[in-house]
Amino acid sequence: MGEKSEIKCLQRFVFIYGAPASGKSTLGRALAERLGVGFVDLDERIVAEAGVSIPEIFKTRGEAAFRDLESKVFRDVISDPKVVSLGGGTLLRDENRALCEENGIVFCLDTPSDEELARRIGAAPGSRPLGDKAKERAAHYASFPNRVAAFFDAQSSLVVVGRGIAPAILAGRNVVADETVARLWSCRLGVSPFAIIPSGEEHKTPVTVAKLWRAFAERGLGRKDTVVALGGGVTGDLTGFAAATWMRGISWINVPTTLLSMVDASTGGKTGCDLPDGKNLAGAFHFPRLVVIDTDFLETLSAKLIADGRAEMIKHEAIGGKGFHLRQGYGGQAGVSAKEIAENLMVKVGIVREDPLETLGRRILLNCGHTVAHAIEKATGYRVSHGEAVAIGCVEEAKIAVRRGLAPTSWPEEFAARFAAAGLPTSLPVGLSLKEIVPLMRGDKKREGGVVTFALPCGWGDVRGVKIDLSKEIL
Numbered sequence: 001m002g003e004k005s006e007i008k009c010l011q012r013f014v015f016i017y018g019a020p021a022s023g024k025s026t027l028g029r030a031l032a033e034r035l036g037v038g039f040v041d042l043d044e045r046i047v048a049e050a051g052v053s054i055p056e057i058f059k060t061r062g063e064a065a066f067r068d069l070e071s072k073v074f075r076d077v078i079s080d081p082k083v084v085s086l087g088g089g090t091l092l093r094d095e096n097r098a099l100c101e102e103n104g105i106v107f108c109l110d111t112p113s114d115e116e117l118a119r120r121i122g123a124a125p126g127s128r129p130l131g132d133k134a135k136e137r138a139a140h141y142a143s144f145p146n147r148v149a150a151f152f153d154a155q156s157s158l159v160v161v162g163r164g165i166a167p168a169i170l171a172g173r174n175v176v177a178d179e180t181v182a183r184l185w186s187c188r189l190g191v192s193p194f195a196i197i198p199s200g201e202e203h204k205t206p207v208t209v210a211k212l213w214r215a216f217a218e219r220g221l222g223r224k225d226t227v228v229a230l231g232g233g234v235t236g237d238l239t240g241f242a243a244a245t246w247m248r249g250i251s252w253i254n255v256p257t258t259l260l261s262m263v264d265a266s267t268g269g270k271t272g273c274d275l276p277d278g279k280n281l282a283g284a285f286h287f288p289r290l291v292v293i294d295t296d297f298l299e300t301l302s303a304k305l306i307a308d309g310r311a312e313m314i315k316h317e318a319i320g321g322k323g324f325h326l327r328q329g330y331g332g333q334a335g336v337s338a339k340e341i342a343e344n345l346m347v348k349v350g351i352v353r354e355d356p357l358e359t360l361g362r363r364i365l366l367n368c369g370h371t372v373a374h375a376i377e378k379a380t381g382y383r384v385s386h387g388e389a390v391a392i393g394c395v396e397e398a399k400i401a402v403r404r405g406l407a408p409t410s411w412p413e414e415f416a417a418r419f420a421a422a423g424l425p426t427s428l429p430v431g432l433s434l435k436e437i438v439p440l441m442r443g444d445k446k447r448e449g450g451v452v453t454f455a456l457p458c459g460w461g462d463v464r465g466v467k468i469d470l471s472k473e474i475l
């Protein structure tokens with residue numbers, strides 16, 4: 001593939017396009033700020049040039065004159081690398097589209113629902129000409145392959161979810177990847193990571209963190225530099241932790257490549273590594289400045305890794321509630337859409353917003369099923385993957401909820417069916433009983449003496465923090 005020209009072109013411009021009121025200016029401004037590059041809003045430039053508002057130009061001079069002015073301003077803007085948010089019809093002209101595609105990459109925002117669009121246009125009447133044209137131009141907008149399905153703030157992170165958007169973000173940056181992701185994706189992305197770490201949880205250790213520090217030193221990274229993690233939860237946690245501790249904290253961007261890291265590990269600010277004494281024992285809260293979730297990465301994931309991600313998605317459904325659960329329904333399909341990921345991630349983001357540093361007892365809800373899951377992982381020497389352990393852990397914890405009178409007896413079966421439909425196991429591995437793994441739960445890092453706080457799933461939208469003294473009580 002033409003790697004060289006791809007790098008060159010991607011290092012130049014990101015054009016944000018889409019229907020009127022789809023959020024182009026907001027996303028463009030936020031993205032430019034997070035990437036540390038310049039930003040231009042084409043409509044603002046046109047207004048400055050014309051000295052009157054856009055509706056006024058349409059009214060007094062007509063659409064053709066507006067498009068001429070737009071093309072002129074657009075050509076002036078193409079000078080140095082930046083993010084440009086375009087007008088809702090700028091690329092209807094072939095000449096403008098060709099200029100964009102020669103000079104960079106176009107991110108096209110999905111058109112919001114009719115309701116949402118009406119709300120946004122209604123909020124600023126008259127300020128957006130052609131607001132009703134979104135439908136008419138549906139085929140035009142759909143012809144842009146690089147899509148943004150959603151974007152939102154999560155603490156100090158800007159999260160952008162879409163398809164085909166990662167290459168433009170990665171080009172020319174300080175990228176860390178694991179061996180597997182580097183092998184599968186470097187060429188396709190046109191990216192050469194400056195640090196490549198070994199793949200797998202067994203390498204989520206202080207040794208790998210020290211390797212990253214070494215690589216940062218050799219790269220000459222200073223306080224103002226930004227590193228980018230390209231990989232699953234292990235790469236994200238390690239790179240984020242190395243960034244948190246390098247020169248007392250440099251900024252980082254997270255580009256998650258597994259479903260699990262997209263819907264869970266990518267946001268929430270937890271970074272760290274494992275120690276012989278336990279998982280994630282050394283760590284820091286360090287929120288990435290930007291999280292770019294690109295569903296193209298799902299193409300190379302095995303069915304097992306997809307199922308691992310789905311386990312966390314179903315956990316979020318349990319936390320998010322029945323309305324949320326019913327809206328989802330991927331019913332065993334292999335594909336997961338950007339919209340679905342964004343909606344699912346919002347459950348975690350909502351909770352993290354309420355309790356960013358896990359000091360208020362809200363964030364514990366995200367630990368649903370995890371007290372049992374971590375014990376299963378330990379008991380089986382990590383042969384049961386995290387996602388599988390979460391599925392089993394959620395069902396076992398649902399049974400604990402029933403035994404404590406907190407959930408209806410039908411609940412564990414209903415919950416289990418959801419995991420089973422996603423290809424996940426729902427019962428403890430043969431030869432392992434809940435009783436046997438209780439001592440391992442006591443070793444969980446969230447314990448206080450013999451007391452462990454479980455986040456017990458009691459129904460859709462009903463996960464409760466429950467303290468259980470494992471030295472006295474029977475599960």
Ligand SMILES: NC(=O)c1ccc[n+]([C@@H]2O[C@H](COP(=O)([O-])OP(=O)(O)OC[C@H]3O[C@@H](n4cnc5c(N)ncnc54)[C@H](O)[C@@H]3O)[C@@H](O)[C@H]2O)c1
Pocket residue numbers: 178179180181184199200201204231232233234235237257258260261264265266267268269270271280297298299300301302305308386
């Ligand atoms: N920070 C948090 O809030 C948080 C939340 C949940 C989980 N985690 C952590 O995340 C880790 C688990 O995440 P994970 O499952 O992504 O693990 P991982 O990073 O080890 O990835 C799993 C495997 O998939 C490979 N891989 C990654 N992207 C791929 C792709 N696109 N195609 C093919 N293979 C690919 C990796 O090389 C690895 O072998 C655990 O260490 C867990 O503690 C952190």
Ligand SMILES: [Zn+2]
Pocket residue numbers: 264312370386390
């Ligand atoms: Zn988990």
